[in-house]
Amino acid sequence: xxxxxxxxxxxxxxIILFSNTHIYSQRDISTVERVREYVKYLxxxxxxxxxxxxxxxEKAQNYIKNHFSKIGLQTFNNSYxxxxxxxxxxxxxxxxxxxxxxxxxxxxVPVEQWKPGVRNYEVTSDWQPVPFxxxxxxxxxxxxxxxxxxxxxxxxxDYKNIDVKGKVCMILLGSPEGSSEKSKFYNxxxxxxxxxxxxxxxxxxxxxxxxQGDSADVIKPLKFEMMxxxxxxxxxHFKRSIASKLLPRNVQINYVENEINKKKTPxxxxxxxxxxxxxxxxxxxxxxxxxxxxxxxxxKYPDEYIVVGxxxxxxxxxxxxxxxxxxxxxxxxxxxxxxxxxxxxxxxxAERFAxxxxxxxxxxxxxxxxxxxxxxxxxxxxxNYFPHNKTALMLNFDMIGRMKxxxxxxxxxxxxxxxxxxxxSLANIDSIIVVKLQxxxxxxxxxxxxxxxxxxxxxxxxxxxxxHSPSDDWDKIDYxxxxxxxxxxxxxxxxxxxxxxxxxxxxxxxxSSQVRATTGGHGAWFGxxxxxxxxxxxxxxxxxxxxxxAAAAGLQENDIITHIxxxxxKNLYDFMYIVGEHKPGDKLKVKVLRNEKEKEFEVTLxxxx
Numbered sequence: 001x002x003x004x005x006x007x008x009x010x011x012x013x014x015i016i017l018f019s020n021t022h023i024y025s026q027r028d029i030s031t032v033e034r035v036r037e038y039v040k041y042l043x044x045x046x047x048x049x050x051x052x053x054x055x056x057x058e059k060a061q062n063y064i065k066n067h068f069s070k071i072g073l074q075t076f077n078n079s080y081x082x083x084x085x086x087x088x089x090x091x092x093x094x095x096x097x098x099x100x101x102x103x104x105x106x107x108x109v110p111v112e113q114w115k116p117g118v119r120n121y122e123v124t125s126d127w128q129p130v131p132f133x134x135x136x137x138x139x140x141x142x143x144x145x146x147x148x149x150x151x152x153x154x155x156x157x158d159y160k161n162i163d164v165k166g167k168v169c170m171i172l173l174g175s176p177e178g179s180s181e182k183s184k185f186y187n188x189x190x191x192x193x194x195x196x197x198x199x200x201x202x203x204x205x206x207x208x209x210x211x212q213g214d215s216a217d218v219i220k221p222l223k224f225e226m227m228x229x230x231x232x233x234x235x236x237h238f239k240r241s242i243a244s245k246l247l248p249r250n251v252q253i254n255y256v257e258n259e260i261n262k263k264k265t266p267x268x269x270x271x272x273x274x275x276x277x278x279x280x281x282x283x284x285x286x287x288x289x290x291x292x293x294x295x296x297x298x299x300k301y302p303d304e305y306i307v308v309g310x311x312x313x314x315x316x317x318x319x320x321x322x323x324x325x326x327x328x329x330x331x332x333x334x335x336x337x338x339x340x341x342x343x344x345x346x347x348x349x350a351e352r353f354a355x356x357x358x359x360x361x362x363x364x365x366x367x368x369x370x371x372x373x374x375x376x377x378x379x380x381x382x383x384n385y386f387p388h389n390k391t392a393l394m395l396n397f398d399m400i401g402r403m404k405x406x407x408x409x410x411x412x413x414x415x416x417x418x419x420x421x422x423x424x425s426l427a428n429i430d431s432i433i434v435v436k437l438q439x440x441x442x443x444x445x446x447x448x449x450x451x452x453x454x455x456x457x458x459x460x461x462x463x464x465x466x467x468h469s470p471s472d473d474w475d476k477i478d479y480x481x482x483x484x485x486x487x488x489x490x491x492x493x494x495x496x497x498x499x500x501x502x503x504x505x506x507x508x509x510x511x512s513s514q515v516r517a518t519t520g521g522h523g524a525w526f527g528x529x530x531x532x533x534x535x536x537x538x539x540x541x542x543x544x545x546x547x548x549x550a551a552a553a554g555l556q557e558n559d560i561i562t563h564i565x566x567x568x569x570k571n572l573y574d575f576m577y578i579v580g581e582h583k584p585g586d587k588l589k590v591k592v593l594r595n596e597k598e599k600e601f602e603v604t605l606x607x608x609x
Contacts, residue, residue: 031348031483036474038344039401039482042312043336043474050335051316052368053088053287060312060343064292064366067347071354073294073364076385082291084379086369089224089319090131093281096123098236100142100246103273127238128219129280130208132192132231137279138168138204142246142271145169146260147176147185148194148206152581154184162268165202168276170243174211176261187580192231192573199233200567205278206235209243212254216240224285224320230536230570234280246274289313291376292366293385294350300359304502305386306493307363307454308349309377310342310397311370311445315468320371324468331470336477338467339370341401345459348486349493358497360392367445370398377445381452388452392502395493396446396458403461403481407433408488411458412446414438416503419457426495430488439508441529441545451529451542451557453505457492459485507546524582524605526550528561530572537593538562539575553601555592562598563591579605 041047041063048056065080076082098121121127146158148171156176171194175185188194195206210216217239244253248271260267292312298304314335315323323333334340343366350364363386369375381388393416400408413419413436420436427434440450446458461481466472496503527548531540538560544551555561561569564578565588582588584607591600 031486032479034351035341035344035348035482035486036477036479038347039336039340039477039479040474042340042343043334043472045332045334047334049316049318049333050312050314051088051319052086052289052313052372053285054316056316057289057313057368061290061292061366061368064312064343064347068292068294068350068364071351073296073350073354076293076295076363080292080294082293082380082383083288084291084369084376085286086289086372086375087224087284088287089285090222091283091285092123092129092222093135093283095279095281096129097137097277097279098123098127098238099277101275101277102246121238121242124219126219126242127207127236128222129282130191130195130220130235130237131223131225131282132195132229133235133280133282134229134231134233135280135282136234137277138234139275139277140167140204142207142274142276143167143169143203143268144247144256144271145171145198145203145268146266147172147174147188148198149175149185149188150197150201151185151188156185156264156266158266158268159197159201160266160268162270163202164198167203168205168207168278169198169203170207170209170246170271171198172209172211172257176264178211191235191237193577195231195233195235196574196577199231203233205276206233207243207276207278208235208237209253210240212240212257222282231573232568232570234278236278236280247271289368289376291368291380293363293380295361295363295386296350296353296357298359298361298497299357301497302361303390304360305363305391306358306360306497307365307386307391307394307449308346308397308489308493309365309367309394309445310346311339311367311376312343313368313371313376314338314340315371318470322371322468325470327470333468333470334473336472336474337399337401337464338472339398340474341399341477341482342397342459344482345397345400345486345489348483349490352490353493358494360497361386362493362497370445374445374448377448381448388449388454390502391449391454392499393493393496394446394449394454394456395489396444396456397485397489398444398458398460399463399467400459400461400485401477401479401482402464403478403485405433406431407435407461408485409435409437409460409462411437411442411460412440412450412456412508414508415440415450415457415506416455417506418503419455422495423457423492426488426491430484430491432484432488441508447529447542455503455505459489461485523607524579524584524586525608526575526579526588526603526605528555528575531558535560539569539572549603549606553590553603555590555601555603556594558594560593561590562593564588 177183315333317330367376446456
């Protein structure tokens with residue numbers, strides 16, 4: 001009963017607080033018009049998808065910066081801009097070379113009398129490095145390794161009867177069942193997965209070849225990928241017409257491929273008298289980009305902070321490789337919901353608090369590089385101007401423009417003890433239905449703060465068919481819903497800005513809302529939180545999920561996983577491929593580097609609840 005009365009008293013106090021707040025909150029049709037104006041510009045074709053390092057991104061940055069200046073936000077370090085560098089693409093260096101040393105067959109002449117010949121191939125016209133290739137030169141005998149697939153669960157292994165150690169593998173794209181998502185081989189189709197399998201079998205290089213068809217001689221363009229480095233193997237894609245000429249005279253690549261497809265049985269073999277020398281020289285195309293930051297000083301607790309943030313970058317023309325669009329012609333990805341909507345939310349709240357400051361300092365942040373792996377927010381937390389231990393809350397907006405059934409999802413409600421009850425009360429006042437999710441980690445910028453022990457809330461209205469697609473346009477946004485979320489978020493921020501004590505941070509044990517690549521294809525849960533910073537030593541982690549197998553085994557933040565069951569782990573993809581082959585209950589021997597010292601742990605995979 002006492003607890004019940006306290007809760008009622010808390011609700012009454014909040015109602016009294018916000019009866020005053022609503023007087024000056026500008027809650028009318030002008031809010032809808034403002035957020036529509038923000039989204040319409042940020043998601044316009046003029047900004048070309050707001051890809052970091054482009055003129056469109058610079059225009060978006062200046063639009064936000066000028067808004068902060070016009071409404072009177074203070075600069076955080078004599079500037080609104082926090083500059084950092086990102087790799088926005090790849091470019092060819094000067095040393096890319098591919099050659100084949102072959103013995104020229106002479107009919108009726110013994111093999112020992114055949115004369116060697118060297119065939120040189122032109123980069124971009126005959127072949128192209130793949131984005132995740134290591135730089136360097138490899139030389140080895142050429143081997144045909146079929147589709148380059150090892151799938152124990154499917155009783156299929158292109159490497160079963162062939163030794164590829166120290167050799168270069170010729171590998172077909174696709175599978176014996178093609179490249180359909182319905183194929184049982186679907187999880188083994190990616191070029192990176194095939195290259196990793198070849199590397200784990202001892203190959204030093206890979207040459208990918210298209211399957212037969214109209215596009216057999218089309219070379220894949222050099223397309224930038226997030227976490228493109230540290231594959232541990234030199235790899236390229238070359239024309240099928242060239243590949244066919246490197247096979248023995250009595251072997252036809254079409255026939256071999258057809259037989260594999262028909263019988264669903266591997267047919268790998270050495271290619272005698274043929275040695276490949278492959279040199280790959282890829283360079284990062286680096287560009288400067290900026291977080292945009294301004295603040296309104298608090299009236300009572302000026303040295304304590306609430307951060308309101310959201311990313312303003314998007315996918316440009318889909319050149320980064322994480323677009324869901326599968327068309328052949330590059331198209332502008334305007335990113336109206338992801339995340340012009342969230343940026344509009346930041347801009348709207350900035351204007352409200354600039355007119356009517358809160359008791360704590362409110363810091364407004366628009367992050368760059370989120371789509372590349374939370375790069376902007378990670379850079380901020382590592383070079384923070386406002387101390388984490390004085391930050392009461394980080395409230396993140398990401399995709400808040402498609403409100404359905406009056407609902408908003410809020411992640412992170414377990415990251416402070418009082419969040420759950422407070423949100424219930426505030427949502428009742430604003431007539432909002434909250435889908436409550438406890439975990440403070442997730443695929444957006446709040447994660448960068450949460451891992452630094454800052455309580456977080458992440459506002460999100462759900463995914464949809466236009467996600468990461470050229471069709472995510474400004475005219476599909478629910479601006480009334482977006483304005484209502486801004487109203488609700490303002491209430492949340494003002495509430496926590498007025499408390500005499502900051503919310504206490506809690507590490508969340510509930511894992512039901514976690515979204516991260518730690519579960520394998522058989523439902524086996526490992527439980528790391530990835531760190532998207534590329535490490536040449538292995539797969540670096542930001543921590544472990546509370547209650548997870550990784551946590552129980554003793555893995556910690558900043559550990560670098562180097563081997564699992566003796567298999568090298570050079571990146572997050574290697575980690576996912578290996579874990580994906582295991583089932584709940586399997587025990588894995590995991591080697592990590594911790595403070596430059598090697599440690600070994602046994603992780604027993606489980607099934608997530």
